[in-house]
Ligand SMILES: Cc1ncc(C[n+]2csc(CCOP(=O)(O)OP(=O)(O)O)c2C)c(N)n1
């Protein structure tokens with residue numbers, strides 16, 4: 291779609307090679323099978339806390355992550371299993387995290403909403419809506435300060451664009467020319483609220499123009515379109531320090547979380563209409579047309595089933611974190627002393643100083 295305020299970066303982008311498309315299909319299938327199984331495990335009470343599935347959104351997830359260079363950074367909200375899998379976190383480590391086990395990618399401290407894999411450049415998994423935006427913007431600033439050439443993708447939902455942190459982050463990203471792409475995953479609902487009921491400007495990509503930032507919208511169920519746009523915008527972020535907003539329009543098939551049947555605010559027909567354009571089926575059809583046989587496609591699906599079954603087995607066998615270790619890794623070195631000094635309204639122990647300056651003690 292056409293840009294607003296800032297020119298569209300028009301750097302050339304190569305299309306997906308056939309073997310790459312097959313690889314991305316594998317990741318999309320893995321994500322779908324993984325989440326279907328996660329819901330089953332949740333309902334069997336082996337997974338606690340919250341659990342948000344992204345079934346239906348796989349073309350967006352996988353297309354964007356494929357556009358990242360290995361050392362680019364990724365920050366997301368809580369609907370994040372597919373992002374971790376696509377960025378390279380083994381399914382075993384993601385499933386073990388959902389099970390709250392020691393071998394999970396956040397050592398069982400985070401659970402579904404707080405996946406973390408810094409070694410693969412994945413900085414979470416954040417449960418507070420829009421809480422990830424300042425973190426991602428700060429990471430982009432750190433890259434610039436350190437003279438590094440990488441870029442950041444910050445994923446957020448359509449519900450996060452009405453939060454203050456969105457405005458603060460976009461303002462600083464544009465002002466300081468930070469290498470960051472804000473990926474707005476517009477799946478039509480924030481919990482049960484449709485986008486048009488929550489956003490005065492429902493064409494979310496246009497919000498970028500308020501900060502003279504480039505914005506564009508893409509069909510989030512079209513793997514090629516998503517990858518092309520993400521690749522182009524990430525290249526501009528790395529090479530020209532040009533931040534951007536990329537809105538991917540997609541749909542989630544399941545409820546908001548596994549605790550939501552997802553039918554109180556939308557009809558079965560609406561869901562079926564979207565499922566008729568399932569991105570997995572689209573890519574499968576493209577592969578068929580490119581000459582990949584049915585047996586090979588079935589083998590890819592079967593392999594995903596096997597990998598997910600192995601992940602469940604691994605998670606079940608993994609140890610529970612030890613109680614005395616629960617706070618390990620929660621705070622940076624030195625913060626324990628700082629917290630010990632904290633008092634309400636005086637986080638650095640400045641109570642006496644503040645009150646001496648005119649208010650009395
Ligand atoms: C600051 C804050 N307010 C409210 C919530 C509760 N909450 C969790 S998800 C959600 C909706 C977010 O929707 P959206 O951004 O569209 O993401 P999606 O769930 O569709 O991926 C809300 C309101 C929260 N986690 N954080």
Ligand SMILES: [Mg+2]
Pocket residue numbers: 447448449475476477478479480481
């Ligand atoms: Mg949403």
